[in-house]
Amino acid sequence: MCGIVGIIDTLGTRDIDAQVLARMNESQLHRGPDEGSLHREPGVGFGHRRLSVIDLASGLQPLFNEDHSVVVVFNGEIYNYRELMTELTQLGHVFRTRCDTEVIVHAWEQWGESCVSRFRGMFAFGLWDRNQKTLFLGRDHIGVKPMFYALLPDGHFVFGSELKSLMTFPALSRKLNPQAVEDFFAYGYIPEPKTIFHDAFKLSPGHTITLKAGDNQIHQRRFWDLPFTPLAPLTEQEATNELVDRLRESVQSQMEAEVPLGAFLSGGVDSSAVVAMMAEQNKDMVNTCSIAFNDPSYDESTFANQVAQRYQTRHHTETVDTNDYGLIDTLAALYDEPYADSSAIPTYRVCQLARKRVTVALSGDGGDENFAGYRRYRYAMAEQKVRSLLPLSFRQPVFGMLGKLYPKADWAPRVFRAKTTFEALARDLVEGYFHGVSIMPDRVRDQLFSPHFRKDLQGYQAIEVMRAHAAKSPTDDPLSLIQYLDFKTYLPGDILTKVDRASMAHSLEVRVPLLDHKLVEWISGLPSSIKLHQGEGKYIFKKALEPYLPNDILYRPKMGFSIPLASWLRGPLKQSTRDAVLGPMMADTGIFNMSFLTDMVEQHQSGVRDYTAPLWTLLMFAAFLKNVLPDDANTRANIRDLLNPQLHSLNHQD
Structure with missing residues (x-):
């Protein structure tokens, strides 16, 4: 690397x-x-x-x-x-x-x-x-x-x-x-x-x-695109057998190194699958690394230990304080441009730990995108089922009005938080999926930006990114289409960016056998019905791994690398959030409606509303301005003058 x-x-x-x-x-x-x-x-x-x-x-x-x-x-x-x-x-x-x-x-x-x-x-x-x-x-x-x-x-x-x-x-x-x-x-x-x-x-x-x-x-x-070309019909047993064979081959191909090699082991399905395949093919003990949290609600180390014991790995664990918010400026400098995935913090720490033991580490990234493991896929397919029953001419006015009238109930149990669902049902699949994954939905971004900045945008909206990819999609299967969108946006822009910068910050090479393009091509051809099956994401992947991993690893609820952002922004980061988001540098850009930023800070910190994701995103944008752009009059003037509205264009040919 x-x-x-x-x-x-x-x-x-x-x-x-x-x-x-x-x-x-x-x-x-x-x-x-x-x-x-x-x-x-x-x-x-x-x-x-x-x-x-x-x-x-x-x-x-x-x-x-x-x-x-x-x-x-x-x-x-x-x-x-x-x-x-x-x-x-x-x-x-x-x-x-x-x-x-x-x-x-x-x-x-x-x-x-x-x-x-x-x-x-x-x-x-x-x-x-x-x-x-x-x-x-x-x-x-x-x-x-x-x-x-x-x-x-x-x-x-x-x-x-x-x-x-x-x-x-x-x-x-x-x-x-x-x-x-x-x-x-x-x-x-x-x-x-x-x-x-x-x-x-x-x-x-x-x-x-x-x-x-x-x-x-x-x-x-x-030169390449994700094909989603349907495979010849396979029985479930044939599919699981071939999947294991292909996974084993991909892992084996990525185990060559003349330096110490190991794997991340979170205790989730994907990293556990990679470790199982490594241990099966390696006559020496596999080096595995994981981090634990001092807050049990965020800690998966027990499950990682369970896999490590099963495969007799040389396992290394370090406990990280869940209040590990001192990395904000480090991350801003590391990513060079605004980046708001808060799991970058534990990812940085696990790479730091791994580098103490190995130079190359295999990860389980890509499992959720390949096999429809995210909960949002389940929600999107449930919404799509309703869409298929009702014409857009009905859904758009009826659910659109309900979305406007229904209160934003961040404090309520999920079943009562229908505003986002109504808004999604008023849209088509691509727009509904975009709405579901957005950090700030359209109605919030409309208030976020200043009139001057909205003018600079000339009507551009972020949905156009997904629209452009959807227009080139090789599949019209609803689940495959949103997987395709994630392969084009979330996977390279968020997940792989996060791992590359965090690992390279510690001079650690990370390899991703679940994203071997030959394996990805084959998986894309599997029927959607065996990826998301009766509400169970990664169905065929989990069935294939049943001989290798216990059920409490395979079928427990997904946790992911989470940190307590909401409490940070109301507690130890309360004043620094206020200072950064409402500070002169953010105001000087001319991008933001500062009165709306003030409302968000006040309402979140008082507990009236939950603006965790928007405020973290604003905090990371402020950190970008502070740590990446030089703080001088010329730079601030350049930001204020954002814009020649005619965006620079090169003669690109695709």
């Missing part, structure tokens, strides 16, 4: 400033503390920070082909590199190392842009071909590894593993993207391909970029 950066002069062959390139590279020291190297040639500069995992002796990057006409910097792992190395050797290519990075160079020489379709793994790389005067960037199928880029007015194209590397480049403006701000307060993160900055972007999962020297147009291509 590594950090990569690059600078390309699209207008010619200007010398690349060595100091600027070095600063970009060193900004990601945490991603690769073992080695750092630079390469410069006319018009091109590449940098690499290495965390040594495979081929410790000869895997130094930037790495070249035989005549040094092709150079690559690479972050990730290609799990099928041995097979590709054999195939490429038979085709006449000569390898000087035994590392997966060199496979990328020769695969490019052999197959060109289609080389990415041959790779099985998690990857983000930049490759320069001097003979073809071509820059080629690729990001893995699911988006496990990040890639940021910007084409700047001065003709430089820059890329890097983290946004902070681009922020060290002098020509990158700190001007904010108003659509990204709207997205953040809807989703709690900024979905691909946007970033918080007007001129910087994320390369979307399963996409490549090709850029020719002398041509400042970006040519972007999608």
Whole structure:
């Protein structure tokens, strides 16, 4: 696992400033503390920070082909590199190392842009071909590894593993993207391909970029999409048998390392399944790590211990105080742009613990998206059943009116909190699902923003992100469609972002066998009815694991990485929340309706309303302003002037 950066002069062959390139590279020291190297040639500069995992002796990057006409910097792992190395050797290519990075160079020489379709793994790389005067960037199928880029007015194209590397480049403006701000307060993160900055972007999962020297147009291509192609009919027993075989193979393929390797073990179904497969195939004891909380209502360590004992793992647990709110500023600096998933705090701690024992850890991320494990899938399908019985012409006025009239009852048991349900039933599936996952629903965001900022948005709404993905969906099955939306938004934008930044902050490589794209393709073809079955999410996954895990692991209620946010915001963080959310920096942006922010703070802290999620999101936005943007007059003026309403556009081709 590594950090990569690059600078390309699209207008010619200007010398690349060595100091600027070095600063970009060193900004990601945490991603690769073992080695750092630079390469410069006319018009091109590449940098690499290495965390040594495979081929410790000869895997130094930037790495070249035989005549040094092709150079690559690479972050990730290609799990099928041995097979590709054999195939490429038979085709006449000569390898000087035994590392997966060199496979990328020769695969490019052999197959060109289609080389990415041959790779099985998690990857983000930049490759320069001097003979073809071509820059080629690729990001893995699911988006496990990040890639940021910007084409700047001065003709430089820059890329890097983290946004902070681009922020060290002098020509990158700190001007904010108003659509990204709207997205953040809807989703709690900024979905691909946007970033918080007007001129910087994320390369979307399963996409490549090709850029020719002398041509400042970006040519972007999608090389993979989640298929949802129905499989040939299988009995339940056949499905469970094949699922275990495929899971076992995926885990095995990701266990190669020349450094200590282990796994996260939360005590939930997904991480427990990965550990079970690891223990089955590993003659040595598996290293497992988990965190416990001193508040029993948030603690799953008993279940993690149960799995660890069953598989005789070398288990390590540390107890974390549930009042672990001192990380707010650390997280803001780590994520580089606003990010409001509060489970980033325990994720940061479990990565910190794991790095004391291992350099590589396998995680169970992806199980909920693959097998419909989230409760929101169950709720969405229940709502969709009602929608299917009543036409939109009836639902829209009737449930829309009920949604407006029904009081917001945060204090009541869930069965009486019907406002959100009525609002969802007045919408179609995509809009209803968006409404259900939003940090702040439309009616709250309408009050959140100032009239000036709403004007800058020019009618843009965050629902357009999901609408755009739904329009390209390969399936119209309702459950599969919302799973597809999560694979395009929540999984890369929230879950994988969280794990990448938290792990790399501690120089820890995390691998995700449940997100092997071959496994994901196969799972997507399973019928929805055996993923969410009679209200039981992950039905087929749990049935497949019954020989490996006890029922109280498989069928207990899902907990997740939760922390007591509501009590924090009314207790130990009460004053700091007030100071940050209602402070001069937030007011100076011109983004917010400050009187509504005041109402939210007052009502939450007095217990009248529960604004936990909106206030945490505001708190993290304030932390972004404080910790990422320099606090000076020019920056504040730049934020106030958010906006040339015409958003920057590049010539992207998909």
